[in-house]
Amino acid sequence: MLFAGIDGGQSSTCAVIGDDERVLARGHAGAADEVGVSGNSTRLREALEGALANAVAAANLPADTQFEVIVAGVSGYEGRIYGDAPRMPTKQFVIMHDAPIAHAGAFGGKPGVIVIAGTGSVAYALAADGRTNTGGGWGYLFGDEGSAFWIARMFVQGATRKHALVRPLLEYFDAANLRSLVRAFYSGEITRERLASFAPIALSSEEFAAAAARALASLAAETVLDRPCAIAFTGGLLSDAAFQARVQAATLESLPDCKIVAPAADAAQGALILARRA
Numbered sequence: 001m002l003f004a005g006i007d008g009g010q011s012s013t014c015a016v017i018g019d020d021e022r023v024l025a026r027g028h029a030g031a032a033d034e035v036g037v038s039g040n041s042t043r044l045r046e047a048l049e050g051a052l053a054n055a056v057a058a059a060n061l062p063a064d065t066q067f068e069v070i071v072a073g074v075s076g077y078e079g080r081i082y083g084d085a086p087r088m089p090t091k092q093f094v095i096m097h098d099a100p101i102a103h104a105g106a107f108g109g110k111p112g113v114i115v116i117a118g119t120g121s122v123a124y125a126l127a128a129d130g131r132t133n134t135g136g137g138w139g140y141l142f143g144d145e146g147s148a149f150w151i152a153r154m155f156v157q158g159a160t161r162k163h164a165l166v167r168p169l170l171e172y173f174d175a176a177n178l179r180s181l182v183r184a185f186y187s188g189e190i191t192r193e194r195l196a197s198f199a200p201i202a203l204s205s206e207e208f209a210a211a212a213a214r215a216l217a218s219l220a221a222e223t224v225l226d227r228p229c230a231i232a233f234t235g236g237l238l239s240d241a242a243f244q245a246r247v248q249a250a251t252l253e254s255l256p257d258c259k260i261v262a263p264a265a266d267a268a269q270g271a272l273i274l275a276r277r278a
Contacts, residue, residue: 001068004055004090005271006048007098008032008074010119010149011193011236014268015051017059017067020276023269024061027054031193033075033120034082035139041083048072048086065089071275073101073267075120076139094278098267099124099134105270106232106263114263115220117247118235119196121147127225135223140192146215146247148199148237149192154211155202156182156195172198203243213243217250228257234267 002024006015013032018024029050030043037043056065067090075098086093103114103124113125121144122137136143144150159165159178166178173190175181184190203209220231231251238244248260265273 002061002065003272003275004052004067004070005101005268005273005275006032006051006070006072007101007267007271008044008047008051008072008077009098010035010075011196013047013051014266015048015055016268016272017052017055017061018272018276023272025055025059026268027051027056027058029054032072033077035076035192037083039082043083044074044081045084045086048074048088052088066091068092069094069275069278071096071101071271071278073098073271075118075122076137092278094274097134097137098122099137100132101271101274102234102263102267103270104273105265105267106234106261107230108264108273110230111226112230112232112261113220113223113225113258115216115223115231115233115251116235116267117147117216117233117237119148119193120144121150121216121219121235123219123223125223125225125229131225133223133225136219146212146219146237148196150215151202151208151212151237152195152198155198155205155208158208168201169198172201199237200240203240209243209246213246213250216247217254220251221254224255224258227255228259229255230261231255231258232261232263234263 004017010033013029015027032047069092070090111128115123123135125133
């Protein structure tokens with residue numbers, strides 16, 4: 001029997017396929033979230049179907065391979081598909097928010113708190129008594145504190161008041177001036193993913209790195225259900241080792257009785273774990 005787990009993010013999507021015990025292959029595709037999409041959007045469908053098809057090809061399986069269960073965790077999903085629904089080759093298809101699959105990958109069903117910091121940000125806790133809690137995840141307009149988009153947005157906002165911050169933005173986005181850069185974002189010429197990609201440059205500034213670390217530490221603190229607890233961090237933004245260390249230090253400062261642990265597996269593998277259990 002074959003199973004698949006899919007992690008659909010705001011910048012990219014990863015599918016992992018496997019049997020009862022092994023991971024056979026991975027496949028990747030574009031962003032899957034439906035934040036701000038219209039009713040005729042194909043973004044979610046193309047991302048999930050594309051990532052799965054690429055994983056099937058990587059495993060040298062037939063293109064029409066059927067699965068027992070496929071679980072997909074999608075950033076920002078709240079129980080409704082707004083665009084085209086994906087057509088998945090499976091007996092059972094489960095779609096959910098991406099926080100539980102990240103938690104399943106990190107802790108394998110054990111209690112703890114997972115903090116995800118990628119293009120957006122969210123935290124998810126599972127208590128020893130089975131209670132769950134979600135922190136953040138309000139999207140780029142109303143939340144996502146400490147995320148890549150949030151950091152880039154704060155940098156642009158700072159540049160409207162501090163001239164020294166303007167040049168790195170203009171060089172990175174090849175913009176004539178700050179106003180044309182801002183207009184390009186509002187018009188859709190610069191996407192959320194593209195703006196968020198500026199975050200690693202912004203993190204070279206002590207001011208923005210410290211603010212983002214504090215924001216993610218606060219997100220962890222507001223989500224915790226048990227004390228003491230285990231906390232894991234994941235997401236593309238935390239691939240920067242120096243920034244990850246800063247975030248962990250800020251978290252332990254506010255939660256000194258908790259411990260930081262490394263995720264046992266990534267979110268896509270977490271979705272595969274949930275598919276096997278289903």
